[in-house]
Amino acid sequence: MEQPIDITNRTLLRKLLLSLDENAVPLWGKMKPRQMVEHLVDQVEWTNGKKTPTCDRPAEEAYQSKQYMVYTDAEIPKNVFLENLPDDFKYPDMETAIDQLMKELDDFDQYFKQPGTTAIHGGFGPMNHQEWLIWHGKHFTHHFKQFGLI
Template identity: 30%
Template sequence: MKLIKEISHTNSAKAEFFYLRHMNEEKLSFLRKGMFDVLDRLEGNSPARWGSMNAQQMMEHLADFFDVSYEKIIFPLSVPEEHLPKYKAFLWSDKEFRENTKAPANVLGDEPLPLRQASLQAAKDNLKQSVEKFVEWFNNNDSKTSMHPAFGVLNFEEWVLLHHKHVLHHLKQFGMMN
């Protein structure tokens, strides 16, 4: 009987692993292609439902976030380590970021950064490059990790989850998704 339970548990764990892997592949596909299909509808004057970023600032912000994941931009941990298990649980959950969720103060101030790209299209092209650099950086080494200032050290799979939540949050901010 014990052996049957162990086999059953092992099969359950394998099924969960393959389910999570499939879900992450869908999320990664969205980040690499689906997000840009949605962003094609975004215009420079598209109003935000909350927050103070305009459409281009939002795209530049997303690119910066991807740049953090492959260490082009580096921030130290900005939260007490004892909060990390709770934050990681959120990461693996179906919960979404709430409207007006704020980044740690040492990461983003109260005002959006000034525009750095020449146009909305240039910002989108830069975002696409940042996404691909993120994928490439981790593809070269599965054991790589990098620091997120609020979620701590993340591996590729965790970054995909976080990027997916973050992108959906900002697409909803601009009325691009329900």
């Protein structure tokens, strides 16, 4: 796997997302471009203190999944389906959704300023800042590839 997107490079993230046509058809999957951006907003909110996540998997199973998905070159499979897509958009337009994603990422940075902070991943259990940087990078990369942004 090539290097995942660096989510700390907000200038590049914003530039790539703003280049996405709201009517673009994904290379795989059912998401529309704005659904993808709003999905990323939602996912980052679970890691910046705004939502309280839980992990319902046994600790050892979650740990093993984290070791594989975070610490190897494993990619998120295409067409993985974990949640229903909402019929309505939360934000009025693509640019507003992108702006919200940038805000949530800034809040993510602030949340992890306190040493020792963790946030729960629903399948991997507690993760520290570095683990979240890797995982969000893989997740963003997955969706950016889905829409041909990289």
